[in-house]
Amino acid sequence: xxxxxxxxxxxxxxxxxxxxxxxxxxxxxxxxxxxxxxxxxxxxxxxxxxxxxxxxxxxxxxxxxxxxxxxxxxxxxxxxxxxxxxxxxxxxxxxxxxxxxxxxxxxxxxxxxxxxxxxxxxxxxxxxxxxxxxxxxxxxxxxxxxxxxxxxxxxxxxxxxxxxxxxxxxxxxxxxxxxxxxxxxxxxxxxxxxxxxxxxxxxxxxxxxxxxxxxxxxxxxxxxxxxxxxxxxxxxxxxxxxxxxxxxxxxxxxxxxxxxxxxxxxxxxxxxxxxxxxxxxxxxxxxxxxxxxxxxxxxxxxxxxxxxxxx
Amino acid sequence: xxxxxxxxxxxxxxxxxxxxxxxxxxxxxxxxxxxxxxxxxxxxxxxxxxxxxxxxxxxxxxxxxxxxxxxxxxxxxxxxxxxxxxxxxxxxxxxxxxxxxxxxxxxxxxxxxxxxxxxxxxxxxxxxxxxxxxxxxxxxxxxxxxxxxxxxxxxxxxxxxxxxxxxxxxxxxxxxxxxxxxxxxxxxxxxxxxxxxxxxxxxxxxxxxxxxxxxxxxxxxxxxxxxxxxxxxxxxxxxxxxxxxxxxxxxxxxxxxxxxxxxxxxxxxxxx
Numbered sequence: 001x002x003x004x005x006x007x008x009x010x011x012x013x014x015x016x017x018x019x020x021x022x023x024x025x026x027x028x029x030x031x032x033x034x035x036x037x038x039x040x041x042x043x044x045x046x047x048x049x050x051x052x053x054x055x056x057x058x059x060x061x062x063x064x065x066x067x068x069x070x071x072x073x074x075x076x077x078x079x080x081x082x083x084x085x086x087x088x089x090x091x092x093x094x095x096x097x098x099x100x101x102x103x104x105x106x107x108x109x110x111x112x113x114x115x116x117x118x119x120x121x122x123x124x125x126x127x128x129x130x131x132x133x134x135x136x137x138x139x140x141x142x143x144x145x146x147x148x149x150x151x152x153x154x155x156x157x158x159x160x161x162x163x164x165x166x167x168x169x170x171x172x173x174x175x176x177x178x179x180x181x182x183x184x185x186x187x188x189x190x191x192x193x194x195x196x197x198x199x200x201x202x203x204x205x206x207x208x209x210x211x212x213x214x215x216x217x218x219x220x221x222x223x224x225x226x227x228x229x230x231x232x233x234x235x236x237x238x239x240x241x242x243x244x245x246x247x248x249x250x251x252x253x254x255x256x257x258x259x260x261x262x263x264x265x266x267x268x269x270x271x272x273x274x275x276x277x278x279x280x281x282x283x284x285x286x287x288x289x290x291x292x293x294x295x296x297x298x299x300x301x302x303x304x305x306x307x308x309x310x311x
Numbered sequence: 312x313x314x315x316x317x318x319x320x321x322x323x324x325x326x327x328x329x330x331x332x333x334x335x336x337x338x339x340x341x342x343x344x345x346x347x348x349x350x351x352x353x354x355x356x357x358x359x360x361x362x363x364x365x366x367x368x369x370x371x372x373x374x375x376x377x378x379x380x381x382x383x384x385x386x387x388x389x390x391x392x393x394x395x396x397x398x399x400x401x402x403x404x405x406x407x408x409x410x411x412x413x414x415x416x417x418x419x420x421x422x423x424x425x426x427x428x429x430x431x432x433x434x435x436x437x438x439x440x441x442x443x444x445x446x447x448x449x450x451x452x453x454x455x456x457x458x459x460x461x462x463x464x465x466x467x468x469x470x471x472x473x474x475x476x477x478x479x480x481x482x483x484x485x486x487x488x489x490x491x492x493x494x495x496x497x498x499x500x501x502x503x504x505x506x507x508x509x510x511x512x513x514x515x516x517x518x519x520x521x522x523x524x525x526x527x528x529x530x531x532x533x534x535x536x537x538x539x540x541x542x543x544x545x546x547x548x549x550x551x552x553x554x555x556x557x558x559x560x561x562x563x564x565x566x567x568x569x570x571x572x573x574x575x576x577x578x579x580x581x582x583x
Contacts, residue, residue: 151431157441158430159420166406166417173404176366177418178392178484187427 004134006250011141012203013246016219017226017238018148019196024232025161026188027168029094031220032082032101035108036193038215039081040074040200042112045124045210047073050117062128067205071144071198078197079190086189090182102217113212123211127204137206144202145239148195152235164188229270231277240279317380319344319520320365320396320488325374327360334360336544337374342488347514347521349531349538349552353564356541358524359401362492365522366398367391393421397486399477401493401524407466411457411476414465415448418483422447448483454516455479455509471502475509482513488520489513495527503527507534532556540564 002010016033023030047070048056054066089100112118119125131137155161163184166174175181204210222245230241248266252259270277318341327335335357342348350358363369365376367388375384378394406414422444429437452458455475460468465476474494481489494510495503507530514521525531531538532552540548540555542564548555555561 154431154433157433158427158437159416159425160427160430162409162413162417163420165409165413169406169408170404172368172388173400173406174417175388176368176392176398177480178389178421179417180387180389 002247002251004138006247008134008137008141008206009250010243010246011138011145012199012206013226013242014239015141015145015148015195015199015242016223017230017242018145018152018235019192019199020223020227021152021232021235021238022188022192022195023185024227025168025235026164026185027171028090028185028188029098030101030189030192031098031217031224032089032104032189033192033196033223034215034217034219035101035105036078036082036196037200037203037219038105038108038112038212039078040197041204041210041214042118042124042200043074043077043197044070044201044204045127046117048128048205049124049126056128060126060128062130062205064130067130067140067202070201070205074201075194075198078193078200082190082193083186086186087182090185090189102220105215105217105220109212109216112215119211121211123209123213124204125209127208127210129208130205134206137202140202141206144198149235149239151191160184160187225267225270227277229267229274229277231274231279233276233281234279234284236284237277237279241277318342318377319346319379320522321377321380322361322365323375323377325361325364325376326372327357327364327369328372333544335364335371335541338539338541338544338546339374340539340546340549342520342522343536344487344520345514345518346536347510347523347534349535350522350524350541351526351528351531351538351555352541355543357544358541359492360544361541362398362490362522362524365391366396366490392484392486395485395487396490397481397484397488398490399474399481399492399494401496403473403477405465405473405476405480407464409465410461411452411463411465411468412445412448412461414476414480415451415483416444418480419444419447422483422485451479451483454513470497471499474498474502478513482517486517486519488522491521491523491525493524493526495525495530503530506530510534 016037019033019036020030048054048062048066054069055063085104089097089104092100113121155164163174163179166177166179167181167184171181200214203214226241226245227238228241229245230239231237245266249259249263252262255262321341323339324337325335325339326333326337338361340348350361352358360369364371367386367390370385375382377383378396383391383394406417409417423440425437425440449458452461455478457472457475457479460472465473468476474497478491478494491510495506498506510521510523511534513519523531523535535552537549537551538555539546540558540561547560547564548558550558
């Protein structure tokens, strides 16, 4: 039922979920991820079809090294764009930030639709393939997700990640504790864009064609559902949400058109039944007592119980 | 004495208007190094607005704030904090979703500073810095009697513990001047009794100057070297507790002049 192709899509969903999670972990509801995803995808589609130096062959093959280069470039371009628009946009809060980032998604979509070199409504097709079947994409997407997951996990044990959590709880107080809130919010926004841009670059090759519809407001809403269903308190939440909600419409295909109704029901009932999302820090601590945050907890010279000293 | 005349913090003709309301109206005073300086006044006198102006949360309509003689008016809160100015909040603004320990680690993030790359790669210098932050955090928890609560979520603490955590968190940023906004509010009598001693102790151990807003006037009378009194945004008195206590303007502000309404808390009273 789940083939490699669907698995790749699920992993891409998880990556985009993480891209929404990073600003949200800083208290910023940004829906800009599809814009950065579209930027990365369009860049990869353009480079691989137009720039012969990357080594696309006549039979549609593509060197792996060039794909990796595109992942980096897609991330960089999206990150650069985020850096540029982030400063003015992140002055907004809450629902206003959400609306501004939706506007960004629309601007990018309309630009891709109308630019003279992006193929209009049809888009760019026959994007060369670095892999002969989906398993190559699976490995690459898995590696990308592992990298993004590692980033999120490391953040938990770093001043930057703690600053993000502090801003989410109380931005004003965080500023008064010496945190440059503008800078931290901008970093989270840029990281979010980098993840989305790289994912887009991979997706362009995987899908073989790329057009403006890849990054639309609909996608924003779907990605938000990933995070809401999975849980926004840990990075594993959006990953699970992305995997499940990408697979669900495909797995429900046998039931026909009712599947979209069922899918809608899941998104509707999720927040009602599990308001914190499926994965919460409390759940993780119950499972195996794994200390979720990477923070060291004990003092180095405990007065009472030296055996608690971690090595 | 005269050679070291530069105050740690000086407020010069500081004003803040909200529409037609002069919340703070040309207030001036200075806090000397090592001093405990009290700020009192009836409710709505502009004390918290003054704190917000000093800590950069609100920008002033006029006047200047000087730090060790240099102008810092209108700078962002995080800049001011890094200069050595830390505050607590009257209405408690802890990071409720984080543990008590993490609340302090947030405030300790620049003591010492670390690089993002070093943190990502978990470099030895990052580990050393984390260890150092953790030690400082535990020290502060110990000092404020919070170490048993280190793992608890800040939002779940009892009121008095949250007040002390606010102080610990402000101290964690390594300030030279601590702004305390009604630290006794909501405390039970026993906690109130201990507060004066705690503040004295912290001042000595951390070599602090303290600027304190408090309605619990007996506490301030005992604690402060000097104090200023605000009423309707205007500084109506300045001096030692003894001078202030006898100032006719202060008595009028608190007790009313016979025609007006003494809406406030009389000196010596304890509104809790």
